[in-house]
Amino acid sequence: MQKRNVSTVLRALLDQHGISPTELHRRTGVPQSTLSRILSGKIVDPSDKHISKIAEYFGVSTDQLRGRAVAPAAGVGRGELHSELKDISLWDDDTPVDDDEVSVPFLREVELAAGSGRFVIEESERSSLRFGKRSLRHNGVQFDQAKCVTVRGNSMLPVLRDGATVGVNAGKCGIGDIVDGDLYAINHNGQLRVKQLYRLPSGIRLRSFNRDEHPDEDYTFQEIQEEQIVILGHVFWWGMYAR
Structure with a gap:
């Protein structure tokens, strides 16, 4: 054991x-x-x-x-903790979703045209992760507002490693919804990013856990529009589900 x-x-x-x-x-x-x-x-x-x-x-x-x-x-x-694990129930993409589960889609970056360098964020038609309805309710997440995002890079080390998955509550996506220091998924001109957010009098601050290599980024409200920064939602869960 x-x-x-x-x-x-x-x-x-x-x-x-x-x-x-x-x-x-x-x-x-x-x-x-x-x-x-x-x-x-x-x-x-x-x-x-x-x-x-x-x-x-x-x-x-x-x-x-x-x-x-x-x-x-x-x-x-x-x-309650148990000294032994229960039997693991195996499933794949073809396994029907149980009544007490929700299949949560992944968001992904999609290039508009080959070699254009321009990206948009859309839901993946193939990739999803299952969450218990009880867990989503416990976190105040409406079932149809739950999304998953894959973290890329080392900016959020040591908490979020490259390839980690975060669950996002898309129902909390306004600047007024920001809780200083909490994690949020954002669409930064077509790039998926996960950062700590802070409200500033003139805009917002994006902060990484790995601040030695990734310093704070401050954006005014005008720059938020120019940079096409959109908050996708509040991170309510994370894990090392590999994709």
Whole structure:
């Protein structure tokens, strides 16, 4: 059996409850940078102050969160963990979608004409990812407003690696909907990008986690129109689903 540690347990809890580290930060007050370092394995023994807040939210003990104990078979509230994984149900693109699932389409960049260098964003007719309806409801996402986006490049390291997938709530796509520091998918003149967004008096700021290589980008409202920057939606989930 795979040895549990705080990183693997926290990832399992986030997946089980269908929330992102950003949302966990908002609900617990644990700094987003701390959560990112826990998930990446850079913090292997978080402080009691932080670990207790996370454990309390998920309804598990601090020992269970640290991977030092296994939850009893009867469960331990919202954060029930199991010592063994359930059987995995295999499916492919031809497998019918269950009643409690939603097939969420991927957004992709499409070149308007070969060699033109001009792109538009559209839904893929082939690629999709399944989400439980309960998870979408839990995150306040209307089923028809859920989209998936693939992250490219190293600008969002160490949280989002190249090839990571994010779930996007297209129902929250206005500048007025921006929550400072949250992740959003944007259409930047035909380029799909995932960034932290901040509202500025004169416009918006795009921020990468990897700020050493990718400095902040500030755009005025006029530049937003000139650059054709459109917010596609708020990121409510992410994972390493490979595409």
